[in-house]
Amino acid sequence: MLGEFMENFSQAREINLMRIKEAKDNGRKVVGIYCTYCPQELILAAGAIPVGLCGMNENPIAAAEETLPRNLCPLIKSSYGFAVTDTCPFFHFSDLIIGETTCDGKKKMFEIMQDIKPVHVMQLPHLSNAPASFALWVEEIRRLKSRLEEELDVTISDAEIWRAIEMINQEKRAIKAMFDLNQADPPRLTGMEMLTASWSRSFSSDKGEMIANLNNLVDEVGAQPAKGKAKAARVLLTGCPVGLGTEKVIRLTEDLGAYIVAMENCSGYKTLELQADPAGSDPIVALAEKYLAIPC
Amino acid sequence: MLGEFMENFSQAREINLMRIKEAKDNGRKVVGIYCTYCPQELILAAGAIPVGLCGMNENPIAAAEETLPRNLCPLIKSSYGFAVTDTCPFFHFSDLIIGETTCDGKKKMFEIMQDIKPVHVMQLPHLSNAPASFALWVEEIRRLKSRLEEELDVTISDAEIWRAIEMINQEKRAIKAMFDLNQADPPRLTGMEMLTASWSRSFSSDKGEMIANLNNLVDEVGAQPAKGKAKAARVLLTGCPVGLGTEKVIRLTEDLGAYIVAMENCSGYKTLELQADPAGSDPIVALAEKYLAIPC
Numbered sequence: 001m002l003g004e005f006m007e008n009f010s011q012a013r014e015i016n017l018m019r020i021k022e023a024k025d026n027g028r029k030v031v032g033i034y035c036t037y038c039p040q041e042l043i044l045a046a047g048a049i050p051v052g053l054c055g056m057n058e059n060p061i062a063a064a065e066e067t068l069p070r071n072l073c074p075l076i077k078s079s080y081g082f083a084v085t086d087t088c089p090f091f092h093f094s095d096l097i098i099g100e101t102t103c104d105g106k107k108k109m110f111e112i113m114q115d116i117k118p119v120h121v122m123q124l125p126h127l128s129n130a131p132a133s134f135a136l137w138v139e140e141i142r143r144l145k146s147r148l149e150e151e152l153d154v155t156i157s158d159a160e161i162w163r164a165i166e167m168i169n170q171e172k173r174a175i176k177a178m179f180d181l182n183q184a185d186p187p188r189l190t191g192m193e194m195l196t197a198s199w200s201r202s203f204s205s206d207k208g209e210m211i212a213n214l215n216n217l218v219d220e221v222g223a224q225p226a227k228g229k230a231k232a233a234r235v236l237l238t239g240c241p242v243g244l245g246t247e248k249v250i251r252l253t254e255d256l257g258a259y260i261v262a263m264e265n266c267s268g269y270k271t272l273e274l275q276a277d278p279a280g281s282d283p284i285v286a287l288a289e290k291y292l293a294i295p296c
Numbered sequence: 297m298l299g300e301f302m303e304n305f306s307q308a309r310e311i312n313l314m315r316i317k318e319a320k321d322n323g324r325k326v327v328g329i330y331c332t333y334c335p336q337e338l339i340l341a342a343g344a345i346p347v348g349l350c351g352m353n354e355n356p357i358a359a360a361e362e363t364l365p366r367n368l369c370p371l372i373k374s375s376y377g378f379a380v381t382d383t384c385p386f387f388h389f390s391d392l393i394i395g396e397t398t399c400d401g402k403k404k405m406f407e408i409m410q411d412i413k414p415v416h417v418m419q420l421p422h423l424s425n426a427p428a429s430f431a432l433w434v435e436e437i438r439r440l441k442s443r444l445e446e447e448l449d450v451t452i453s454d455a456e457i458w459r460a461i462e463m464i465n466q467e468k469r470a471i472k473a474m475f476d477l478n479q480a481d482p483p484r485l486t487g488m489e490m491l492t493a494s495w496s497r498s499f500s501s502d503k504g505e506m507i508a509n510l511n512n513l514v515d516e517v518g519a520q521p522a523k524g525k526a527k528a529a530r531v532l533l534t535g536c537p538v539g540l541g542t543e544k545v546i547r548l549t550e551d552l553g554a555y556i557v558a559m560e561n562c563s564g565y566k567t568l569e570l571q572a573d574p575a576g577s578d579p580i581v582a583l584a585e586k587y588l589a590i591p592c
Binding site for chain 2: 071101103104105109123124125126127130131132133136138139140143277
């Protein structure tokens with residue numbers, strides 16, 4: 001039964017790729033993002049499709065090393081390698097790439113990526129708790145809005161941003177509800193199932209459908225009787241981003257008989273409770289408050 | 297003749313070390329700095345002695361590599377190595393260390409340096425030309441002022457900051473006048489002489505005396521008849537910081553018969569024309585304008 005629901009997610013990447021190609025043919029724009037700090041609400045409000053681009057595969061690293069130093073982290077080299085070899089269809093379809101000043105390596109990588117695609121780099125403040133950091137981050141989100149308007153030739157209204165905020169808030173609640181299923185002992189989902197469902201959302205061309213799939217999964221799994229598996233070690237996965245392609249630790253842990261019951265990295269619990277406040281007067285400020293609260 | 301003037305500078309490090317020890321015994325405070333972005337005017341206004349700490353010597357690198365990754369740059373490893381082995385007397389005498397978020401390596405290094413000394417890290421904005429960057433940098437300079445007041449147990453008045461601004465402006469003019477001597481062909485100073493005089497100022501316990509020495513040097517050398525050396529290649533040195541201990545490129549260039557006529561790194565022309573405007577109403581804003589204009 002679970003298998004059927006998971007299929008919606010495990011095939012999401014391929015299905016969405018075809019849909020994105022179709023959407024592109026019909027004039028829709030695609031924006032590639034690399035980091036959880038990117039306020040994808042603005043991309044949705046611009047009528048474009050946000051797609052996640054983090055490099056989780058080692059194949060293109062050798063090509064990246066022709067330009068980047070070999071001692072950079074594999075995530076950066078994989079990301080750039082996909083771009084420079086044009087082997088990532090989501091990068092290929094992107095009209096604009098959004099980067100962030102996450103680390104020196106990414107800063108340099110985004111500099112040279114501009115030779116391949118239009119790239120907009122958001123300036124993250126070093127500290128999150130200083131008043132001037134907040135002002136700077138509000139300005140950075142306004143700067144992103146202007147760049148999106150210019151690059152995609154649209155005007156982004158406050159009403160559209162509020163709608164996108166509601167959509168992403170729903171998405172976060174749905175993913176969190178799915179993660180929370182694993183508070184049960186034994187857990188309801190394997191680590192690989194959890195990863196497949198949460199990771200696949202980054203490639204979705206239709207947020208509404210993806211949220212419905214997540215909610216169905218939660219209802220269905222929640223209604224099933226708990227399976228009477230034997231007690232086993234319950235493992236929390238934390239640290240750097242994990243995606244399909246870098247699931248080695250999850251596979252090894254579960255092959256050894258333990259459960260990965262939760263993930264606490266940037267696509268996991270670290271950000272799942274963050275909701276932009278829909279009650280404010282300025283949606284940009286609401287986004288700034290939400291994203292500056294990311295504890296990375 | 298030149299040799300006599302240069303002696304004032306080449307022995308400055310040792311002489312100042314004795315003076316700093318004496319000053320410390322009499323209750324004066326010392327603040328160690330690593331980067332040209334640090335507004336040393338505030339340290340002077342606090343009645344303390346600013347000393348430059350950049351690590352230009354490879355001896356302590358092995359000790360640093362016990363803690364830091366080996367692929368970090370030698371400047372960072374040398375700086376941390378001096379600190380952790382307690383082999384830099386200027387670091388030893390420092391009551392407070394001021395760091396900056398110049399790069400990921402330094403950010404991490406300053407984090408662990410806090411186990412050895414009190415460290416204050418200034419948050420540099422990633423971009424210098426955004427309005428919010430300026431507001432953030434003003435706040436960072438105010439935060440430094442508060443930390444200095446707290447750590448050194450003093451109150452820093454605006455009048456003292458204005459006096460320090462005038463002093464540092466004079467110092468910059470004096471160093472620039474010295475650098476400008478080398479517009480002459482053949483140049484009046486060798487690269488090593490220029491480096492010795494400009495670098496030594498970082499260790500001075502008495503800015504007034506050091507400025508006088510620089511002005512004397514400029515007057516004396518300017519009054520001497522130009523030496524009729526043969527024409528040779530005139531080389532501009534740019535890029536990363538160079539100090540006594542990392543003068544290899546200067547020595548090699550001049551051994552090969554060319555002139556190093558100018559240095560354009562962070563202690564050279566890149567910052568020599570920057571003057572804080574003494575006519576403003578808020579000396580912190582004047583400092584923020586000056587330091588944010590550094591093109592690093």
